[in-house]
Amino acid sequence: MADTSSRLVGDRVVHKTFAPITRHTLALYCGASGDHNPIHVDLDFARKAGFPDVFSHGMLVMAYLSQALTDAVPPNSIRSFSTRFAAITQLGTRLTCEGHVSELVDHNGEPCMKIALVAKDEAGEVKLVGEAVVAR
Amino acid sequence: MVDQSAVGRTFTPVTASVEPGRLRYFLNTIGETNAVYRDPKAAKAAGYPAIPIPPTYLFCLEMMDAENPFEFLTELDIDLSRVLHGEQGFAYHVPAVVGDVLTFRSRVTDVTDKKGGAMTLIGVVTEITRQDGVHIADMTRTIVVRNPKAS
Numbered sequence: 197m198a199d200t201s202s203r204l205v206g207d208r209v210v211h212k213t214f215a216p217i218t219r220h221t222l223a224l225y226c227g228a229s230g231d232h233n234p235i236h237v238d239l240d241f242a243r244k245a246g247f248p249d250v251f252s253h254g255m256l257v258m259a260y261l262s263q264a265l266t267d268a269v270p271p272n273s274i275r276s277f278s279t280r281f282a283a284i285t286q287l288g289t290r291l292t293c294e295g296h297v298s299e300l301v302d303h304n305g306e307p308c309m310k311i312a313l314v315a316k317d318e319a320g321e322v323k324l325v326g327e328a329v330v331a332r
Numbered sequence: 333m334v335d336q337s338a339v340g341r342t343f344t345p346v347t348a349s350v351e352p353g354r355l356r357y358f359l360n361t362i363g364e365t366n367a368v369y370r371d372p373k374a375a376k377a378a379g380y381p382a383i384p385i386p387p388t389y390l391f392c393l394e395m396m397d398a399e400n401p402f403e404f405l406t407e408l409d410i411d412l413s414r415v416l417h418g419e420q421g422f423a424y425h426v427p428a429v430v431g432d433v434l435t436f437r438s439r440v441t442d443v444t445d446k447k448g449g450a451m452t453l454i455g456v457v458t459e460i461t462r463q464d465g466v467h468i469a470d471m472t473r474t475i476v477v478r479n480p481k482a483s
Contacts (some may be wrong), residue, residue, distance in 0.1 A: 230396030245413035254417040329432030
């Protein structure tokens with residue numbers, strides 16, 4: 197685990213790429229997460245709801261982003277973690293998750309850094325925009 | 333359509349156990365290999381009383397152990413096929429670890445119409461407490477409902 201005490205604003209601290217999201221990934225995540233919404237695994241249901249195909253759970257993409265984050269910082273140093281789901285993540289997407297230190301802050305009297313996070317597909321389209329407050 | 337009368341609504345509390353087998357299935361699904369989530373010795377060396385859970389797993393625990401994981405939608409008469417996840421946040425106070433039994437209590441905090449009623453945003457906050465009563469985390473979510481066009 198990298199030392200997080202000397203991080204500066206602008207430092208890129210998070211960077212990870214992931215294998216393509218397949219139908220199999222979505223089926224496994226449906227069971228692993230307890231999110232059984234059929235829109236992510238049942239093509240007939242997705243089409244009836246007006247979508248061309250099934251698509252990723254937003255929380256699966258957030259789970260990848262969080263994996264990239266805790267590759268860089270210990271899980272127990274994270275004080276908060278939030279994301280906005282900017283676009284639907286389609287089947288086959290190869291995600292790249294990145295984060296840089298955007299601000300050094302005090303969080304309830306504790307020295308912390310804000311990390312600006314993003315998950316993008318291979319074409320650079322932003323899927324998730326997030327932020328984590330992490331102790332330093 | 334969901335309106336302001338939904339604000340303040342609460343739902344059946346959900347109690348969930350952090351079980352190692354289910355956690356491993358989640359880790360395998362997302363290709364997570366970080367030893368801190370898999371090896372009790374690595375977790376203890378890193379200062380945890382037991383294996384910690386990844387940052388988004390609290391959301392899964394609530395859904396896995398809920399009697400009706402979509403109670404919130406059923407109760408507010410929202411069609412599941414019209415729902416998208418807009419935003420999700422976590423505030424962590426104490427790390428959750430394998431062996432914990434957690435209780436999730438959710439309430440609607442706000443209802444906002446967007447795009448002239450084409451969409452409704454619903455904010456829900458969930459307070460998470462451990463079996464010993466310690467308040468370990470809070471989740472916030474925004475659900476986007478794509479409303480049917482008025483005929």
